[in-house]
Amino acid sequence: MYAFDFVRPKSLNEAVEALQPEEAMALGGGQTLIPTLKQRLASPSKLVSLKGVEEIRGICRDDQGRVCIGGGTTHAEVAAGVPEYPALAALAANIGDPAVRNRGTIGGSLANNDPSACYPAAALASGATIVTNTREIAADDYFEGMFMTALEEGEIITEVRFPVPQAANYQKFEQPASRFALVGVFVAKFEDGVRVAVTGASEEGVFRWTEAEEALSSNFSPDAVQGLSVPAEGMIGDLHGSPEYRAHLVGVMTRRAVAAAG
Amino acid sequence: MTVAKPLPHDAAARHVDGSARYVDDIPVPAGTLHLCFGCARISRGRVTAVDLGPVRAAEGVIAVLTADDLPFDNDVAPVAHDEPLLSDGTVHYAGQPLFLVVAESHLQARRAARRAEISYEEETPILTVEQALAADSRFEEGPRVYGRGDVEAALATAPLVTEGEIEIGGQEHFYLEGQAALALPQEGGDMIVHASSQHPTEIQHKVADALGLPMHAVRVEVRRMGGGFGGKESQGNALAVACAVAARATGRPCKMRYDRDDDFTITGKRHPFVIRYRAGHDAEGRLLAVDFRQFAVCGWSQDLSLAVADRAMLHADNAYWIPTVRIESHRLKTNHQSHTAFRGFGGPQGMVGIERVLDHVAHRVGRDPAEVRRLNYYAEAEEGALSAPLGGSAASPPEDISAKKKDLQERRVTPYGQVVEDFILGGMTERLLETSGYHVRRARVAEWNARNEVIKRGLAFTPVKFGISFTLTHLNQAGALVHVYQDGSVALNHGGTEMGQGLFQKVAQVAAQVFGLPMAAVRITATDTAKVPNTSATAASSGSDLNGMAVRLACEEIAGRMAAFLAERHQAKPTEVRFRESRVEVGAESYSFAEAAKACWMGRVSLSATGYYRTPDISWDRIRGEGRPFFYFAYGAVVSEVAVDTLTGEYRILRADILHDAGSSLNPAIDRGQVEGGYVQGAGWLTTEELVWDDAGRLRTHAPSTYKIPAASDAPEVFEVNFWQAENRAETIHRSKAVGEPPLMLGISVLMALSDAVAACGPGYPALDAPATPERVLAAIRRVRGAA
Numbered sequence A: 001m002y003a004f005d006f007v008r009p010k011s012l013n014e015a016v017e018a019l020q021p022e023e024a025m026a027l028g029g030g031q032t033l034i035p036t037l038k039q040r041l042a043s044p045s046k047l048v049s050l051k052g053v054e055e056i057r058g059i060c061r062d063d064q065g066r067v068c069i070g071g072g073t074t075h076a077e078v079a080a081g082v083p084e085y086p087a088l089a090a091l092a093a094n095i096g097d098p099a100v101r102n103r104g105t106i107g108g109s110l111a112n113n114d115p116s117a118c119y120p121a122a123a124l125a126s127g128a129t130i131v132t133n134t135r136e137i138a139a140d141d142y143f144e145g146m147f148m149t150a151l152e153e154g155e156i157i158t159e160v161r162f163p164v165p166q167a168a169n170y171q172k173f174e175q176p177a178s179r180f181a182l183v184g185v186f187v188a189k190f191e192d193g194v195r196v197a198v199t200g201a202s203e204e205g206v207f208r209w210t211e212a213e214e215a216l217s218s219n220f221s222p223d224a225v226q227g228l229s230v231p232a233e234g235m236i237g238d239l240h241g242s243p244e245y246r247a248h249l250v251g252v253m254t255r256r257a258v259a260a261a262g
Numbered sequence B: 001m002t003v004a005k006p007l008p009h010d011a012a013a014r015h016v017d018g019s020a021r022y023v024d025d026i027p028v029p030a031g032t033l034h035l036c037f038g039c040a041r042i043s044r045g046r047v048t049a050v051d052l053g054p055v056r057a058a059e060g061v062i063a064v065l066t067a068d069d070l071p072f073d074n075d076v077a078p079v080a081h082d083e084p085l086l087s088d089g090t091v092h093y094a095g096q097p098l099f100l101v102v103a104e105s106h107l108q109a110r111r112a113a114r115r116a117e118i119s120y121e122e123e124t125p126i127l128t129v130e131q132a133l134a135a136d137s138r139f140e141e142g143p144r145v146y147g148r149g150d151v152e153a154a155l156a157t158a159p160l161v162t163e164g165e166i167e168i169g170g171q172e173h174f175y176l177e178g179q180a181a182l183a184l185p186q187e188g189g190d191m192i193v194h195a196s197s198q199h200p201t202e203i204q205h206k207v208a209d210a211l212g213l214p215m216h217a218v219r220v221e222v223r224r225m226g227g228g229f230g231g232k233e234s235q236g237n238a239l240a241v242a243c244a245v246a247a248r249a250t251g252r253p254c255k256m257r258y259d260r261d262d263d264f265t266i267t268g269k270r271h272p273f274v275i276r277y278r279a280g281h282d283a284e285g286r287l288l289a290v291d292f293r294q295f296a297v298c299g300w301s302q303d304l305s306l307a308v309a310d311r312a313m314l315h316a317d318n319a320y321w322i323p324t325v326r327i328e329s330h331r332l333k334t335n336h337q338s339h340t341a342f343r344g345f346g347g348p349q350g351m352v353g354i355e356r357v358l359d360h361v362a363h364r365v366g367r368d369p370a371e372v373r374r375l376n377y378y379a380e381a382e383e384g385a386l387s388a389p390l391g392g393s394a395a396s397p398p399e400d401i402s403a404k405k406k407d408l409q410e411r412r413v414t415p416y417g418q419v420v421e422d423f424i425l426g427g428m429t430e431r432l433l434e435t436s437g438y439h440v441r442r443a444r445v446a447e448w449n450a451r452n453e454v455i456k457r458g459l460a461f462t463p464v465k466f467g468i469s470f471t472l473t474h475l476n477q478a479g480a481l482v483h484v485y486q487d488g489s490v491a492l493n494h495g496g497t498e499m500g501q502g503l504f505q506k507v508a509q510v511a512a513q514v515f516g517l518p519m520a521a522v523r524i525t526a527t528d529t530a531k532v533p534n535t536s537a538t539a540a541s542s543g544s545d546l547n548g549m550a551v552r553l554a555c556e557e558i559a560g561r562m563a564a565f566l567a568e569r570h571q572a573k574p575t576e577v578r579f580r581e582s583r584v585e586v587g588a589e590s591y592s593f594a595e596a597a598k599a600c601w602m603g604r605v606s607l608s609a610t611g612y613y614r615t616p617d618i619s620w621d622r623i624r625g626e627g628r629p630f631f632y633f634a635y636g637a638v639v640s641e642v643a644v645d646t647l648t649g650e651y652r653i654l655r656a657d658i659l660h661d662a663g664s665s666l667n668p669a670i671d672r673g674q675v676e677g678g679y680v681q682g683a684g685w686l687t688t689e690e691l692v693w694d695d696a697g698r699l700r701t702h703a704p705s706t707y708k709i710p711a712a713s714d715a716p717e718v719f720e721v722n723f724w725q726a727e728n729r730a731e732t733i734h735r736s737k738a739v740g741e742p743p744l745m746l747g748i749s750v751l752m753a754l755s756d757a758v759a760a761c762g763p764g765y766p767a768l769d770a771p772a773t774p775e776r777v778l779a780a781i782r783r784v785r786g787a788a
């Protein structure tokens, strides 16, 4: 770790202010950032902890019936706090281990956009809106490839608004050692159509599998996607799985998710 | 009776409450320094330039040592003197120690080590069996070959020949406590070393050589290890020698422990193998001839590889009599970590080879694999024949019976000429197949598989026959030192080391038994080269066999002296003196053990004795591959059931039924722990534990985030472990059997059960490689379907 300053603002305004210098970084639960610092892969001059910013924590519903989750809300709080969106609660409940879930936050996860992370799939499949201190960003415009997002320097995720689908499910094929997603598929069925988001698989990060969405929108059953597959090209190949295996799993996980969503 | 009781591990409570002390927990004197290696980043080549200036300038750094700074021998090899502590400029693997940082703190040493600037001239590394063969890169002049008969001729006439190949991955030891050592310099240049080591005498030897001292100037103490599994037989030498050399150079205590990633990167693992086979057999699956070619990936230095590869050859038969057999073993030198001992010591790889053959043959002839296995068993030992020597002088039986006997006798001979006199797997198999409901479940599995497209089940029975003794005959010896104090308390010491396996408790039970004392009266003390010299590694499952015997002999010596003294005092015979329930009885007289001890002391009777034991009846010629390397065999049998998801290749172990042979167990609770743990560790090796080296020879799986060992939740939900309650036919300590390594090989049944499940998907043979990761299982499913 390199040396850095540490501040713990009490309000969003103070946090935004503290993040002004170019080398300042927000600290959520630290579950990704702290290991990154330890490996000296990042060298912020200042860490701005968001833990004290109460206004970006907690869960509520807006008048469109959306589940609105504060950017500083932990995975454990989401797991326990969104009974009306069981697929999202289940996803949160299965991230990492209790220590990770009690520290890690939804804002941190979405800001980081790890290609194997779970939340990006939920946000994209739900058509969520990522709210920051300056604007609202549709999930479709937010994810820009592995570890890349539409966030500007110093921009803070304050809230994530999830429309609640009629039916949804997340299926995660775990890399057995770390339990991150080797492939994860989130399927969400809305009145106006089905959205399918895939994480863990692509070198471009989370993506929507539009072919499956079309098939499922006209027939929401595993059979509808039986014959479909994604090409292995562009899938991640690493020590845990080949591109071919990942591509294969996308199909299987999608069918599983549809079957489980009912 | 303290022996045979299921007492908990002597330190169980301490393990749980945290008060069990490991090397890193020892309070160190003020001024203790901390060490870290700077390691090579390439896998093969030469160091062309080294700038250690930034390392020396780093905060807290006291000294930086290179090969040139070592005062005497630069070697930490256990056998061949081919393993420099610090590289002489040649790099043999990515992770090889190049220099040693000595700093005020562990973290400072680590930080400083990273600051070295090193340039290399890289060469193309040898990383695969093919590359090693092409370069003729090997240990020993050529392959070793053991066997009997003309295999080519037998294969040529065999009704069926089944051939194939299996790749078997290595395995990281993943002891919970990483490698660690602490050296405390003494007056006059002497050195005391605390090490997390299975082999204190070797540490003593290597440290003495590195310091240019006789062995008497070095004392090594090992209280316990947090797991060893063979990984601390030779791999701890580097840390202990580094600490000793640095302690000598600085005059301050020096401590070193590997960070987990460093431990993965620097130390050797279980040898990966490739095994090719051609098996001649009949339509029933009876083996007529087998030709094995075993390729052991040994890594860069010899370490214990020759003995490991020998043992793989010696277990290429497992439980089966193979009339004509040839085993060719290649020990390949590669640019990997130097692979080393790991629970089973090559035996598991050899055994996977033959179990794979039987699985393949059974599939080919379309018979139940358990039946095919039984068909090929060695001849069962005769009832009651307690290790009767061969060619006993019984009155000669009639002609036909004697012909049958001759046939049976022939069916007892291993490829290396040892007669299997104690084969009990026939009986064990019969019992296990019954108690596990094998035949009913086999039908149920078939029915399930006929009805279910997606989830397929698999069932497999596999036996284990494991040879007990070091194959290096001279290692089969042990010493003990026992003191009885005047208050009746007993302290005992022996050459074995405690690594969680429960050796200390078992041996203490043996001592308590001799004196008729409760366990609390017996104190187990740390292994110490100053108390018992010239010990062997605690390895080859031999800990209790060897040290238990040595301790018993020492205790009996003292008890004998006490009995003689007390008998004389009461005009009784020494043989009439009884030690039981904390009392010593002489005729009508009865003393508490403490009173007896005090009386003996007052009567000037020595209450301290050494014990010494060597295994009888063994001899072995490893070049010719002939002799009797093993004192006896330990057996085990298991039925495993798995479920496989044919869409993804994922699987789960549903149930395991084990019947294991621990002879007359010294401690059934501890032995059960060994059996359960062995099975799970063996299953982990063959399923989820995947080591991945990249094309440059760097190990990419070097932490628990990338390398998956089984957790408690990976053990089968139904886990039935029972013991075959029968005495060891060989005269071992209380007729018990060694139980450290054999159960690991019970895990092979999981690989075979997966093979069975995959075989339910199509007509082809699965030919599963290990570890059978979900991706490999899925590929096998496609193969068997494609064979339609």
Ligand SMILES: Cc1cc2nc3c(=O)[nH]c(=O)nc-3n(C[C@H](O)[C@H](O)[C@H](O)COP(=O)(O)OP(=O)(O)OC[C@H]3O[C@@H](n4cnc5c(N)ncnc54)[C@H](O)[C@@H]3O)c2cc1C
Pocket (backbone or CB within 6 Å): A025, A026, A027, A028, A029, A030, A031, A032, A033, A034, A050, A071, A072, A094, A095, A096, A097, A100, A103, A104, A105, A106, A107, A108, A109, A111, A112, A114, A116, A117, A118, A119, A155, A156, A157, A158, A178, A179, A180, A181
């Ligand atoms: C052992 C382990 C297992 C894990 N398993 C999984 C898993 O299975 N699935 C999964 O999805 N994840 C997993 N994770 C990652 C975990 O979910 C992290 O918590 C998450 O990725 C990051 O959240 P955080 O709050 O800890 O962010 P931090 O680590 O604090 O920050 C990460 C990044 O986000 C930025 N940031 C943080 N908060 C905000 C905000 N509100 N607005 C803008 N930027 C912000 C930081 O500046 C930093 O760049 C695992 C982590 C560990 C350690």
